[in-house]
Amino acid sequence: MRFKTGTFDAAEVVLTVRDLSVTLPETPGNPAVLKSIDVTIRAGETVCLVGESGSGKSVTSLAVMGLLPQALRVAGGSIHLQGRDLLALSRAQMRDLRAARVAMIFQEPMTALNPVLRVGDQIMEVMELHTQLSAAERRRRAIAIMEQVHLPDVDRIFRSYPHQLSGGQRQRIMIAMALVLEPALLIADEPTTALDVTTQRQILSLIDELQQKHGTAVLFITHDMGVVAEIADTVYVMKQGEIVEHGAVESLLRAPKADYTQKLLRAVPSLAPRPARAMGGDPVLRVEGLNKVYGGGGLFRKLPVAHAAKDVTFALSRGRTLGIVGESGSGKSTVARCIMRLIEPSSGRIMLDGADIAPLSRAALRPHRRKLQVVFQDPMRSLNPRWTVGESLIEGPLNYGTPRREAMAEAARLMGVVGLPEDALRRYPHQFSGGQRQRIAIARAVMMRPDVLVADEAVSALDVSVQAQVLDLLDQLQRDLGIAIVFITHDLRVAAQICDEVIVMQRGAVVEHGPAGQVLAAPAHPYTRALIEAAPGRAWDFQNFREMPEVIHAEPA
Amino acid sequence: MSGYILRRCLAVIPVMLLVAVFVFLLLRLTPGDPAAIIAGDMATPAQLERIREAMGLNDPIPVQFATWIGQLMQGDLGVSLISNTPVSIMVAERIGPTISIAVLTILMSVVISVPMGVLAAWKHRSGVDYAVMTFSVLGFSVPVFVIGYLFILIFSLRLGWFPVQGFQPISAGLRPFLSSAFLPALTLSTIYVALIARMTRANMLDVLGEDYIRTARAKGAPERRVLFRHALRNAAVPILTVIGTGFALLIGGVVVTETVFNIPGLGRLTVDAILARDYPVIQAMILLTSFLYVLVNLLIDLSYSLFDPRIRY
Numbered sequence: 001m002r003f004k005t006g007t008f009d010a011a012e013v014v015l016t017v018r019d020l021s022v023t024l025p026e027t028p029g030n031p032a033v034l035k036s037i038d039v040t041i042r043a044g045e046t047v048c049l050v051g052e053s054g055s056g057k058s059v060t061s062l063a064v065m066g067l068l069p070q071a072l073r074v075a076g077g078s079i080h081l082q083g084r085d086l087l088a089l090s091r092a093q094m095r096d097l098r099a100a101r102v103a104m105i106f107q108e109p110m111t112a113l114n115p116v117l118r119v120g121d122q123i124m125e126v127m128e129l130h131t132q133l134s135a136a137e138r139r140r141r142a143i144a145i146m147e148q149v150h151l152p153d154v155d156r157i158f159r160s161y162p163h164q165l166s167g168g169q170r171q172r173i174m175i176a177m178a179l180v181l182e183p184a185l186l187i188a189d190e191p192t193t194a195l196d197v198t199t200q201r202q203i204l205s206l207i208d209e210l211q212q213k214h215g216t217a218v219l220f221i222t223h224d225m226g227v228v229a230e231i232a233d234t235v236y237v238m239k240q241g242e243i244v245e246h247g248a249v250e251s252l253l254r255a256p257k258a259d260y261t262q263k264l265l266r267a268v269p270s271l272a273p274r275p276a277r278a279m280g281g282d283p284v285l286r287v288e289g290l291n292k293v294y295g296g297g298g299l300f301r302k303l304p305v306a307h308a309a310k311d312v313t314f315a316l317s318r319g320r321t322l323g324i325v326g327e328s329g330s331g332k333s334t335v336a337r338c339i340m341r342l343i344e345p346s347s348g349r350i351m352l353d354g355a356d357i358a359p360l361s362r363a364a365l366r367p368h369r370r371k372l373q374v375v376f377q378d379p380m381r382s383l384n385p386r387w388t389v390g391e392s393l394i395e396g397p398l399n400y401g402t403p404r405r406e407a408m409a410e411a412a413r414l415m416g417v418v419g420l421p422e423d424a425l426r427r428y429p430h431q432f433s434g435g436q437r438q439r440i441a442i443a444r445a446v447m448m449r450p451d452v453l454v455a456d457e458a459v460s461a462l463d464v465s466v467q468a469q470v471l472d473l474l475d476q477l478q479r480d481l482g483i484a485i486v487f488i489t490h491d492l493r494v495a496a497q498i499c500d501e502v503i504v505m506q507r508g509a510v511v512e513h514g515p516a517g518q519v520l521a522a523p524a525h526p527y528t529r530a531l532i533e534a535a536p537g538r539a540w541d542f543q544n545f546r547e548m549p550e551v552i553h554a555e556p557a
Numbered sequence: 558m559s560g561y562i563l564r565r566c567l568a569v570i571p572v573m574l575l576v577a578v579f580v581f582l583l584l585r586l587t588p589g590d591p592a593a594i595i596a597g598d599m600a601t602p603a604q605l606e607r608i609r610e611a612m613g614l615n616d617p618i619p620v621q622f623a624t625w626i627g628q629l630m631q632g633d634l635g636v637s638l639i640s641n642t643p644v645s646i647m648v649a650e651r652i653g654p655t656i657s658i659a660v661l662t663i664l665m666s667v668v669i670s671v672p673m674g675v676l677a678a679w680k681h682r683s684g685v686d687y688a689v690m691t692f693s694v695l696g697f698s699v700p701v702f703v704i705g706y707l708f709i710l711i712f713s714l715r716l717g718w719f720p721v722q723g724f725q726p727i728s729a730g731l732r733p734f735l736s737s738a739f740l741p742a743l744t745l746s747t748i749y750v751a752l753i754a755r756m757t758r759a760n761m762l763d764v765l766g767e768d769y770i771r772t773a774r775a776k777g778a779p780e781r782r783v784l785f786r787h788a789l790r791n792a793a794v795p796i797l798t799v800i801g802t803g804f805a806l807l808i809g810g811v812v813v814t815e816t817v818f819n820i821p822g823l824g825r826l827t828v829d830a831i832l833a834r835d836y837p838v839i840q841a842m843i844l845l846t847s848f849l850y851v852l853v854n855l856l857i858d859l860s861y862s863l864f865d866p867r868i869r870y
Contacts, residue, residue: 095778
């Protein structure tokens with residue numbers, strides 16, 4: 001693992017945050033969101049702010065931008081940008097600094113751009129607001145910065161609307177917008193979290209390249225230790241509004257001092273695949289030649305055909321986990337939805353417990369439904385917010401004729417299994433944390449006593465420590481109940497931790513299929529290799545604070 | 558895009574045909590004999606029969622329908638049973654005041670309500686917001702005729718700014734028109750101001766929570782620009798829908814205002830025709846109103862893509 005080793009003692013100090021406290025004045029008790037934190041960033045330096053959700057990373061960045069939500073107040077401390085006291089500035093003065101001296105890019109490139117304005121106009125708007133440049137000059141500079149962020153076909157993209165671009169392209173537009181006026185400080189709030197690993201890698205190296213070129217100071221907010229290992233000069237670890245530890249990246253990863261840092265690092269799932277479990281008996285789920293085709297219709301002429309899933313075949317036996325990995329658009333979710341019959345497969349067989357459910361009508365499918373349950377990525381949106389947890393849990397069994405009292409008793413028992421108090425049944429989803437909600441969603445699925453559980457990015461929205469707990473829970477349920485799990489994920493680390501077998505998908509087709517240990521440790525297909533190589537921090541063994549003992553990526557057999 | 562517009566325009570034809578069938582059957586199925594109404598109480602059966610024959614009422618229903626549609630196509634809406642004038646002329650005389658007041662009403666409503674809604678959303682949960690919401694509730698709940706008489710009392714009788722009643726067409730000059738149409742339009746607009754302001758506020762609140770609004774602020778855009786350039790256009794589609802529906806409703810729903818302000822418009826024509834059982838006029842009015850509805854809805858649908866580039870046909 002090669003860490004950055006630059007020293008910045010001689011460089012100009014760009015940002016100094018001293019003793020900064022932020023509180024929630026309208027909430028009873030005036031709770032503190034940031035507790036006197038100190039951060040220093042010098043020109044050319046990349047400072048990573050890491051921590052789990054709710055640790056105050058984003059609040060720190062918004063405080064620097066002067067964009068704190070209305071409910072939050074700065075209660076004390078100071079923020080100096082190139083020597084200027086930001087907290088003393090008027091609204092208008094602060095507005096003048098934004099984008100000109102301190103710029104920000106956000107997590108969700110899909111929603112961070114205005115959908116009704118052309119992206120070229122959105123880049124030029126920055127210059128319109130902060131400079132006296134002529135329209136022609138603004139245009140020239142916008143084109144120039146778009147070329148610097150390596151966008152293809154700049155003339156076309158300049159005139160495009162955000163929805164016509166891919167996620168990576170939109171994030172490049174955001175970066176172009178942020179850097180067009182060459183600000184001294186760039187704040188990047190989880191800028192690659194929503195992107196595929198290969199795109200993430202490109203965006204990270206782009207930020208690095210532009211930083212080298214312009215000497216920008218970068219405040220990089222992330223929860224991903226892999227990203228930290230790749231890009232940080234200095235790391236600040238945050239927990240519940242406090243900075244628990246900070247230091248140069250290598251010393252922090254090699255010899256973390258604070259307990260919390262150690263705990264955080266230990267929770268990072270390893271890229272080394274876990275030992276495979278014994279082969280199961282007869283497969284409970286067998287998918288043969290599954291295809292999903294879109295288009296091809298058309299009244300007068302044939303429309304172009306798109307293969308969302310192409311000839312997918314696999315078998316899964318009780319108590320085992322099959323991972324389907326791939327980037328967005330690879331077809332992994334399409335396969336999951338076809339298995340669930342949430343969308344209609346175009347052809348192929350889906351043998352569930354010996355019966356082909358692919359051609360069944362809605363009514364004929366009903367008795368099979370309970371054998372197949374699903375857990376989605378976002379538990380907040382998959383649990384009905386107006387129903388108590390108990391109602392959500394017993395709905396399925398009630399639909400299949402279980403008496404209410406019996407279902408409620410089972411729900412209470414399952415709350416214990418997933419590690420929640422029994423009175424959780426009377427509460428509503430918003431009263432739980434993300435991890436708790438996901439456990440509720442899992443309990444909801446297990447209520448039906450399914451044979452197969454489909455987990456579609458079920459831990460992707462969770463913090464690493466919570467992720468580890470949910471993965472443990474799935475593991476335990478699998479051992480106790482013998483459920484077979486189809487685990488859809490884009491995260492190779494998670495796949496390595498939970499899967500016995502792995503399918504790698506690209507553009508609808510299966511490119512590699514085999515035992516997890518083999519696919520992840522000795523990938524045969526170039527695409528699988530590219531995926532593994534793009535995984536940030538793959539050469540570092542975070543749990544043990546050292547280099548990976550052996551190189552994961554061996555030559556194909 | 559142009560293919561879509563053509564298809565949408567063609568789709569108007571079956572809708573209008575359905576309306577025509579419905580209107581035709583409605584009158585044929587209602588109890589009562591138009592011939593008897595025309596002939597009057599003292600007519601002999603022979604006279605009645607002659608009138609029926611002249612009106613084509615003895616023909617089979619499909620033949621009657623075909624004849625009627627054929628006449629419609631030539632712009633012949635029939636002759637009023639009461640005044641004996643062609644219906645097309647009666648409608649032409651009355652449509653000017655109604656349409657001009659409807660347009661003025663919608664213009665006034667939009668100019669007043671959209672900034673109100675934007676302001677309320679921006680100053681969410683502040684005094685301004687509560688004031689706007691209170692006004693909205695009032696606008697919805699106070700009947701139009703009460704507001705009309707109240708405005709006459711204040712602006713015409715006390716202040717003497719506007720005439721109490723009557724109507725001057727635009728052809729008589731903009732000033733006389735505005736002076737006669739202002740109060741009716743203001744009266745009518747109260748409910749639309751309430752509706753559109755609420756709609757604007759709700760949609761702006763949604764949009765102001767979006768990530769790209771934060772981006773705009775991070776770019777250093779001043780609040781006015783954030784609100785009107787970045788937010789309002791994103792909130793426009795549902796607001797447009799309400800405005801369009803409002804305009805269509807206005808054409809048919811101005812009876813009370815026209816009565817209060819004594820304006821010779823379509824609303825009063827319709828009410829008079831219904832009371833007098835003047836079937837050809839009622840028929841023409843139903844056809845006209847539904848045609849305007851369809852037309853306005855078509856225009857709104859087509860205008861969506863002007864505001865939101867993601868909507869492409």
